[in-house]
Structure formats: C-alpha cells, structure tokens
Amino acid sequence: MNDPSSSRTIDSALRQPEARSTPKVLRWSRDVTPPVLLMLFVLATWHVVSLRSGLSAFILPSPTQVLQAAWETRDLLGPAIGTTMIETVIGLIVAILLGIAFAAAMDFSSFLRRALYPILVTSQTVQILAIAPLLIIWFGFGLLPKVIIVVLVCFFPMAVSTADGLASADPDHVALLKTMGAKRSQIWRLVRLPSALPSFFSGLRIAVTYSVVGATIGEWVGGSAGLGLYMLRSKNALATDQVFVAIVITSALSIGLFALIYFLERALLPWYYSAQRTEHWEGTGIF
Amino acid sequence: MNVPKVELRNVSKTFFGARRQIKALENVSLSVEPREFVTIIGPSGSGKSTLFNLIVGLLEPDTGDICIDGDVCQDRISRVGYMPQRDLLLPWRNVVDNVILPQEVLGTPHEIARKKAFELLPLFGLDEFADAYPFALSGGMRQRAALLRTILSEKEVMLLDEPFGALDALTRKELQDWLLGVWRKFNQTFIFITHDVEEALYLGDRVIVLSSRPGTVVHSLEVNLPRPRRQGMVALPEFGQQVSELLEKLGVSI
Numbered sequence: 001m002n003d004p005s006s007s008r009t010i011d012s013a014l015r016q017p018e019a020r021s022t023p024k025v026l027r028w029s030r031d032v033t034p035p036v037l038l039m040l041f042v043l044a045t046w047h048v049v050s051l052r053s054g055l056s057a058f059i060l061p062s063p064t065q066v067l068q069a070a071w072e073t074r075d076l077l078g079p080a081i082g083t084t085m086i087e088t089v090i091g092l093i094v095a096i097l098l099g100i101a102f103a104a105a106m107d108f109s110s111f112l113r114r115a116l117y118p119i120l121v122t123s124q125t126v127q128i129l130a131i132a133p134l135l136i137i138w139f140g141f142g143l144l145p146k147v148i149i150v151v152l153v154c155f156f157p158m159a160v161s162t163a164d165g166l167a168s169a170d171p172d173h174v175a176l177l178k179t180m181g182a183k184r185s186q187i188w189r190l191v192r193l194p195s196a197l198p199s200f201f202s203g204l205r206i207a208v209t210y211s212v213v214g215a216t217i218g219e220w221v222g223g224s225a226g227l228g229l230y231m232l233r234s235k236n237a238l239a240t241d242q243v244f245v246a247i248v249i250t251s252a253l254s255i256g257l258f259a260l261i262y263f264l265e266r267a268l269l270p271w272y273y274s275a276q277r278t279e280h281w282e283g284t285g286i287f
Numbered sequence: 288m289n290v291p292k293v294e295l296r297n298v299s300k301t302f303f304g305a306r307r308q309i310k311a312l313e314n315v316s317l318s319v320e321p322r323e324f325v326t327i328i329g330p331s332g333s334g335k336s337t338l339f340n341l342i343v344g345l346l347e348p349d350t351g352d353i354c355i356d357g358d359v360c361q362d363r364i365s366r367v368g369y370m371p372q373r374d375l376l377l378p379w380r381n382v383v384d385n386v387i388l389p390q391e392v393l394g395t396p397h398e399i400a401r402k403k404a405f406e407l408l409p410l411f412g413l414d415e416f417a418d419a420y421p422f423a424l425s426g427g428m429r430q431r432a433a434l435l436r437t438i439l440s441e442k443e444v445m446l447l448d449e450p451f452g453a454l455d456a457l458t459r460k461e462l463q464d465w466l467l468g469v470w471r472k473f474n475q476t477f478i479f480i481t482h483d484v485e486e487a488l489y490l491g492d493r494v495i496v497l498s499s500r501p502g503t504v505v506h507s508l509e510v511n512l513p514r515p516r517r518q519g520m521v522a523l524p525e526f527g528q529q530v531s532e533l534l535e536k537l538g539v540s541i
Contacts, residue, residue, distance in 0.1 A: 176375050179343045180392040180440060181365025190388070194379045271379045271420045 061241035066248065069241035076230060081249065083226040087143060087215040088253070091150020095207060098151065099158025100200075106159075107166040107192070124156040128217055136222030146218035146226070153214035154207035161203025165196030198272050201265040208257040212250050290357035291318035292476045293342060293367075293444055298351035299501075300337055310501035311337040315351075317495055317504055321443075324470055324477045326487040329497030330537060335480045336372075338502070339446050342478070343369045355444065365393075368442035368475075372449045374433040376421040382432050383408075383417045389440035404439060410469070411435045427458040434466070438473060447479045451486070460518055463490060467516055484533045488526060489516055496536045506536040 043063050049055075050062035057065055070077065102120065106113040128149060135145035169192045177187045219228025227246055234242035266273055300312045311334035319325050329335050340346045341353055344363035354360040355367065368389075376385045383404050390400035408414040411431045421429060430450055437445055451459045467490065470477050481487050487494045488510055496506040511525045520526055 170375070172371065172373060172375055173377065175345060176369070176371060177388075177392065178345060179364065179367075179369040180389045182392045186392055190391070191377070194377070197379075269379070271422065274420065274422065 058238060058240050061244060065241045066244040069239070070245040070249075073230075073242060073245065077227075077245070077249065080225065080227045080230045081253070083223075084212065084215050084219065084228070084250075085253065087146040087218070087226065088150055088211045088257075090143070091147045091215065092154055092208065092211050092257075094147065095151045095154035095158050095211075096204065098155050099162055099203070099207075102155075102159040103162035103166055103196075106163045113163075120156060120159055123152060126152065128152065128214070129221070132218055132221040135218070141222055141224045146215050146223065149218040150211050150214040153210045157203040157206040157210070158200075159203075161199045161206070162196055165199025165203075166192050168199060169195040197269055201261065201269070204261050205258060205265075208261055209254050211257065212254045216246075216250055289320055291354075292321045292323070292356065293478065294318040294352075294354045294357070295338075295342070296352045296354075298338075298341060298348045298353060300334070300341060300346065300348050312341075312348075313501040313503045315497075315502065315504055317507070319444075319476055319478060322474055322476055324467075324479065324490060324492050325495060326479045326481060326491035326493075327495045327497060328481055328484060328487040328533065328537070329502060330499045331482065332500050333497040334500060334502030335482075335497060336448055338497075339369065339448050339478075339480065342444075342446060343367055365440075366442065367444040367446055368437040368440040370433055370437040370445065370447045370450050372452055374421070374429040376429055376432055376436075378421055381418050381420055382413055382424070385421065386432055386436040386439055388436055400439075404435070407435055407438070410472075425458075426454050427462060430454065430462060431465075434469065438469065438475075442475070444476045444478070447477065449480050449482070452481070459486075464516075464518065466490065471515070484530055484537070485521060487533065488512070488529055489518075489521065494529075494533060496533060499538075506533075508533065508536075 046060075047062050047064070050057075050060045050065075053060070061069070102116055106116050131152070132145070132149055135148055139145040139148070173191045173195075174187055177191055182190065216226065216228035216231065219226035220232050221228075223229045227250055231243060231246035231250075234240075234246060295315055295317050298312060298315045299310075302309045302311055315338065317325075327335055327338070337346065341348055342363070344366070352360050353363065355363055359366055376382075377388070380388075383401060386404050386407075387395075387397070387400040390403070391397070405414075405417065408417055411434070413428065413432055413435065416424060416428065421432070424432065434447075434450065437447075451462055454462065463486065479487075479490055481490075489512075491510050494506075494508045494510060495504055496508070497503065498505045508529060511529060512520050512523070
C-alpha cells in the first residue's frame with residue numbers, strides 16, 4: 001500500500017486513513033503536550049513572581065491563593081455557574097436558530113439579503129456595554145436581558161457563517177441535481193444544507209467562545225445572580241483572588257463549550273475532516 | 288424509418304455578457320439513432336458543453352428545436368442522464384449514497400435504490416468501496432462512480448462530457464474499454480464529448496466534428512472499425528487514415 005507505483009492500478013489507490021504510521025495515542029500526546037507544558041510554565045512563573053516580587057496578594061495573588069479562594073467561595077460559585085450556563089445555553093440556542101433563519105432568508109432571496117445584511121452588521125457594532133443597562137431597564141434583573149445579550153453577541157457569527165456556507169455550494173452540484181429533475185427544496189436538502197455545515201460549525205465555534213462572556217457582561221451590568229455578579233462583588237470587595245477565580249472559570253466554561261462543538265463537528269462531519277487530513281501529507285511517510 | 292433518439296434542428300445559442308455577446312452555437316443540426324454511440328469532437332471553445340446543457344434542458348436554444356424521441360421537445364429536463372467533466376460526487380456522501388442520488392431525487396424508496404446500486408457495484412469495480420467517501424477514491428474510481436450514478440438515473444440517453452479528460456493515459460484506456468462494455472450491456476444511447484481524436488474514433492460509431500466558435504457541425508464520420516473494439520485496433524491503417532481525416536477537419540496541419 002505504501003509503494004507509490006502500486007497506486008497505478010485503479011483499485012489499489014484507496015488511501016486508508018487508519019494505516020498511518022503514528023499510533024493514535026502518540027499523535028494525541030503530540031498535540032496535547034506542548035500547550036500543557038506552556039501552561040505549566042506560565043503557572044510556575046506566575047507563582048514565583050507573586051511570591052518573590054513582594055507584590056501584595058491584593059495586586060497579584062498566587063495561583064494557590066486563587067485556588068484557595070475558589071474553594072472558600074464554592075457555595076457561591078456553584079449556583080453562579082449554573083445561572084450563567086443557563087443564560088449562555090438558552091442564548092446560544094436562540095442565536096443558532098435565528099442565525100440559520102436569517103441565513104436561509106438571505107440565501108432565499110437577494111432582496112432579503114440586501115435588506116438583512118446591514119441589520120446584521122449593525123447588530124454586531126452595537127455597544128453591548130451601552131445597551132446592556134437599557135435591556136436591564138426594559139426587561140428587569142432576570143434571565144431575559146442576559147439571554148438577549150448572548151443572542152446579540154452570538155447571532156452575527158452564526159448568521160454570517162451559515163449564509164456564507166449556503167452560498168458556497170458548488171454551482172456544478174446544483175446544476176447536476178437540476179439535470180436529475182430535482183426541485184428547489186430537494187436541491188436545498190441534498191446540496192446546499194450539507195455544503196453549509198463546515199462553515200456553520202466555524203461560526204458556532206466563534207459564537208460559543210463569545211457566549212459566556214456575553215452572559216457575564218449582562219450579569220455584571222445588572223444581575224441578581226451568576227458569575228458576572230460574583231465578579232462584580234469580588235471587585236468591589238477588592239478580593240483580587242476571587243476576580244481571578246471568576247476569570248478562570250469563565251474561560252474554562254468557554255473552552256468546555258468550544259471543545260464540545262469541536263468533538264461534535266468531528267463526529268458529524270467525518271468526510272470533511274478526513275478529506276482535509278489526506279490533503280495534507282500526513283501518513284505518506286514524507287513527514 | 289427510425290425516430291431519432293435525439294435530434295437537433297438548426298440550433299443556435301448566443302450568450303450575452305456584460306460587454307460583448309458570444310455566439311456559442313450556430314445552426315447545429317444532428318441526430319442520434321437509438322443505441323448509437325456518437326462522439327463529438329471540437330477545439331476548445333467550440334460550444335461542446337453548451338450543446339450538452341441544451342440537450343439536457345438546463346438551457347433553451349435561441350432558435351431551433353431539440354427533441355428527444357421525436358416528440359419531447361419542451362421540458363427535456365430529467366429525460367437524459369448527464370455525466371459532467373468533473374465527477375461531482377457529493378463529498379459528504381459515501382459511494383452508495385452518491386450513486387443512488389438520481390433515484391432519491393425521483394422519489395424511489397431508499398431500500399430499493401440501494402438494492403439496485405449494490406447489484407451494479409461489482410460491475411463498476413466499486414463493491415469494496417460502497418462505504419468509502421469520495422476523497423478516499425482514486426480518479427478512475429471516482430469517474431466510475433459518477434458513471435454508475437448516471438446509469439442509475441435510468442435514462443435512455445447518456446451524455447458524457449469529457450469524463451476521462453483529467454485521467455492519466457493508462458487509466459483512461461482501461462476506462463474506455465470498460466465504458467464500451469457498459470454501453471453494450473445497458474442498451475443506451477451514448478453521446479460522448481472529447482477533444483481527443485483517438486478517443487473519439489475508438490469509442491464511437493460516428494464522430495461529429497464541431498468548428499471553433501461559433502460552433503457548428505463541419506463533419507460527420509462513420510467510424511470504420513468493427514465491434515467489439517480492441518485497443519490494438521489503433522495500429523490499423525484505416526484508424527490512422529481516419530485520425531488524419533479528423534485532424535484535417537479540425538484544422539490541424541498534418
């Protein structure tokens with residue numbers, strides 16, 4: 001199989017992704033080791049600097065102090081994480097549905113595309129910090145204004161990437177389907193939607209990384225619960241270590257969501273990722 | 288007299304671009320008999336692909352008529368199977384799901400369509416690759432899958448637009464022989480575009496030569512080779528003679 005001359009015969013040219021020389025565990029550790037090492041190095045440097053520099057814990061708490069603060073406030077953190085995640089997930093789902101609806105509308109007619117595109121761009125340029133207090137005034141201190149902020153932040157990447165994805169459908173594929181006598185709805189289902197999936201997921205990856213931050217901004221501006229409020233109270237109490245706790249947890253939640261989407265994407269679009277892999281020269285023995 | 292399977296009468300087509308108009312085809316008339324294998328050859332830009340898009344029904348001619356079976360002149364769409372130059376396999380579907388696509392469009396139940404496909408996979412050398420995604424296939428296999436997809440559209444006329452154009456010479460010869468086998472087995476009418484003179488002669492009962500833009504029929508040649516064809520026949524003197532005749536009609540100095 002590795003002999004290049006054997007690919008002359010038609011049937012033996014099937015490339016087998018699993019026949020690559022590096023075992024899976026090794027490849028995984030090759031991907032994971034560098035960032036882990038770097039993280040450990042940064043943490044160690046942070047620890048040494050905070051201990052040796054003479055800066056007070058109020059200016060720069062050490063990583064262990066941050067951990068300790070997290071442990072001490074665990075009764076507050078649990079419900080706060082819960083509240084923030086509920087807002088985030090609801091906002092994300094609404095943003096995804098709205099994004100798909102906008103993208104479909106823009107794909108459906110160029111009139112709608114012209115009408116909607118400026119609104120889309122505007123939605124992204126609106127100052128969240130300015131509009132957040134307004135939303136609080138209009139909708140109170142509950143769930144709704146935070147969900148709206150998450151939607152505002154996430155809707156744009158979803159709509160734009162899905163619209164681009166739908167537009168990226170190969171016109172030759174569409175023409176081929178037409179020669180088969182396919183109706184417009186069939187062309188949509190069989191060609192346009194699947195073509196849009198990779199781009200849709202790229203948008204989703206961007207959206208999830210914004211979403212948690214969006215929710216916490218809403219809580220910071222006017223919340224009765226959640227990580228944003230925890231962050232605000234910690235800042236007001238000059239509890240720097242707890243501010244760090246909030247930062248770390250917000251990031252961790254974002255990374256968790258990102259990872260979830262990443263694995264979902266690989267599970268749902270095997271054709272896309274395997275194709276990319278074979279285009280690179282991995283497994284040919286050249287690298 | 289037989290009703291021609293495909294007939295074009297005085298077909299012209301002009302495209303209007305932003306600044307200029309391009310006359311792609313002018314007064315093209317040709318007819319193809321049932322179960323005939325006709326190859327069409329012409330220099331690049333002779334409107335060969337436009338001709339196919341017209342026959343398929345993706346385009347309508349400015350003037351003239353295009354008829355299938357003598358009487359279907361309007362709404363030709365989905366009356367002919369079309370195999371484009373690129374294989375156009377859907378990358379998110381494996382081989383079986385790709386080849387049943389025309390059946391799926393027609394509304395054939397999935398199980399029946401898959402059963403038909405599995406019966407034909409061995410003939411197309413794809414039985415081991417039913418579950419493979421297109422990216423994992425070689426160029427020759429992809430073209431065979433694309434042809435199986437066209438065959439499974441179950442049309443009586445097959446239009447093949449330079450299907451082997453992107454393949455290496457050896458694979459190409461293999462696929463030519465194999466294509467002739469498929470043609471004999473399924474009793475369909477084949478119209479095959481190529482710009483390879485030898486390929487046109489080797490495959491066809493008749494070779495139609497188009498001129499460069501605007502494309503029009505300048506010559507029609509009955510191929511002087513017995514069936515079944517063998518690759519060795521390209522060494523015959525009559526083959527060489529007809530090659531020169533075609534090259535001359537194409538305006539290549541010999």
